[in-house]
Amino acid sequence: GGRRSTRTNLQPVVIRDCGELAEGADDGFYDPLSDPNDPYPDFPVDMVSGTDLHVTADAIKSLGNDAFKAGDLKKAVAKYEKALRYIDQGGFAGEDKVQAATLSCHLNAAMCYLKLGEADACRKSCNKALELDPENPKGLFRRGCAQLQLGNSDKAEEDLKLAEVKNPDDAAIKKELAKVAAYKKKQSEKEKNMAKKMFG
Numbered sequence: 001g002g003r004r005s006t007r008t009n010l011q012p013v014v015i016r017d018c019g020e021l022a023e024g025a026d027d028g029f030y031d032p033l034s035d036p037n038d039p040y041p042d043f044p045v046d047m048v049s050g051t052d053l054h055v056t057a058d059a060i061k062s063l064g065n066d067a068f069k070a071g072d073l074k075k076a077v078a079k080y081e082k083a084l085r086y087i088d089q090g091g092f093a094g095e096d097k098v099q100a101a102t103l104s105c106h107l108n109a110a111m112c113y114l115k116l117g118e119a120d121a122c123r124k125s126c127n128k129a130l131e132l133d134p135e136n137p138k139g140l141f142r143r144g145c146a147q148l149q150l151g152n153s154d155k156a157e158e159d160l161k162l163a164e165v166k167n168p169d170d171a172a173i174k175k176e177l178a179k180v181a182a183y184k185k186k187q188s189e190k191e192k193n194m195a196k197k198m199f200g
Contacts, residue, residue: 037063038060038079040059040060040086042082043085044056044086053086053087054086054087054097054098054101057083057084057086057087057101058083058101060083061079061083061101061104061108063079064076064078064079064105064108068112073112073116076108076112077112077113080106080108080112083101084102084105084106087101087102103129103132106125106126106132107125107126107136107138109125110122110125110126110129110142110143110146111138114146117149119145119147120146120150122143122145122146122149123146123147123150126139126142126143126146135162137163137170140159140160140162140163140166141160141163141172141173141176143159144156144159144160145176147159148176148179148183153180153184157177157184160176160177160180
């Protein structure tokens, strides 16, 4: 029998002709995201049939939370994205808890991406969260931060002001809005200087 490599970084599938590897044997790959606490396959289609994928998704999400608390953001985001695959495969019949779990995974992934400096990935995760809950203040705030990192100051301001309506006393939102104002001022001065150079 062969052994299929299920790696999230889209390596080609490798069929091995040397028989099954012994449990715990080195399969020749170093996977920095491998986790002895996570016995679940990377893709839910490889799970034993009859498994409750939503319960499994919750367990995977908890591993993501543990990784986040430990400061391992790359591992955390990999767990949140993996949990989302399980939720998706588990089907959705409008249950509130499934929607809440999906929203939470997208928001948590967005926070990891933001801290990792991956603004575009953060924005995409926020978009998915805001499709489920259009006025979610965390989603709006994180997307606003990402938009500013991407240089989209008007969109950043729009999101952050909507977040501020929901949380008027939030110091983090005010701080980010101040950053947007400073960025816009800087851009405006740059444009003035450019105009001076062009038109004297």
